[in-house]
Amino acid sequence: MNLINYENFYNKVGKENGWDFSKLKVFAEGVQWDFYEEVRSKSQTSDVLLDIGTGGGENLLKIAPYFLLLIGIDLSHEMVERAQSNLNKTRESNVRLFQMSSEDIQFPKEFFDVITCRHAPFSAREVAKVLKAGGFFLTQQVGEGDKFNLKNAFNVPLKSNDGTLKEKYMKELMEAGFMNIQSYDYNAIEYYQSPEDLIFLLKHTPIIPNFGANKQDFETLKHFIKDNQTKKGIQTNSQRFLIVAKK
Numbered sequence: 001m002n003l004i005n006y007e008n009f010y011n012k013v014g015k016e017n018g019w020d021f022s023k024l025k026v027f028a029e030g031v032q033w034d035f036y037e038e039v040r041s042k043s044q045t046s047d048v049l050l051d052i053g054t055g056g057g058e059n060l061l062k063i064a065p066y067f068l069l070l071i072g073i074d075l076s077h078e079m080v081e082r083a084q085s086n087l088n089k090t091r092e093s094n095v096r097l098f099q100m101s102s103e104d105i106q107f108p109k110e111f112f113d114v115i116t117c118r119h120a121p122f123s124a125r126e127v128a129k130v131l132k133a134g135g136f137f138l139t140q141q142v143g144e145g146d147k148f149n150l151k152n153a154f155n156v157p158l159k160s161n162d163g164t165l166k167e168k169y170m171k172e173l174m175e176a177g178f179m180n181i182q183s184y185d186y187n188a189i190e191y192y193q194s195p196e197d198l199i200f201l202l203k204h205t206p207i208i209p210n211f212g213a214n215k216q217d218f219e220t221l222k223h224f225i226k227d228n229q230t231k232k233g234i235q236t237n238s239q240r241f242l243i244v245a246k247k
Contacts (some may be wrong), residue, residue, distance in 0.1 A: 030188035040100030053120020057083030191233030
């Protein structure tokens with residue numbers, strides 16, 4: 001794939017694929033958990049669930065059969081529209097979607113049995129407000145060392161030391177009244193199967209700020225791929241942490 005094709009793909013990938021990361025051809029070694037399996041392990045079929053930062057709703061829809069009611073919120077109007085479009089293609093009748101800020105969750109106090117948040121910001125205070133006593137909050141977030149070799153190739157400095165965000169969230173949850181808070185970490189190896197998959201990732205995430213705005217970005221990416229190409233794919237890392245908190 002030459003430089004011109006990189007640019008052409010970058011310009012059209014959003015229109016073709018939207019934000020559906022399930023289309024990415026990538027596999028990982030060393031993943032310690034599946035977030036939504038963890039959610040199910042803390043839930044019952046009679047539970048009402050709130051998903052913060054639901055995006056296109058793909059993951060929410062996958063677990064819909066295991067809950068009485070699921071509500072997804074996202075700050076982005078476009079994401080809520082896409083999620084509604086995805087919902088309309090299914091037979092799920094127990095999912096509701098709203099454009100709403102995680103800093104001002106507009107539902108009654110102690111309304112939800114379970115609250116989830118995957119790769120999105122949240123307010124511990126707001127989560128505690130709308131979660132029932134004894135309910136669970138689960139969040140998976142991206143660690144500071146994620147995609148370390150990619151950031152290094154593009155000279156992107158780490159914003160903070162490893163573990164800073166996890167410690168911040170755990171402290172805020174404790175201050176919000178959560179008593180039982182546990183955390184888990186992993187740093188897995190990821191293999192992207194093609195340059196297109198890697199470009200899709202960079203376009204739809206803030207790993208490399210403003211990726212594609214500078215033509216040199218594509219040249220840098222070509223060198224990165226050459227240096228990190230393996231028989232299994234283009235290698236990088238996936239660093240995640242999981243927090244499970246009971247109110």
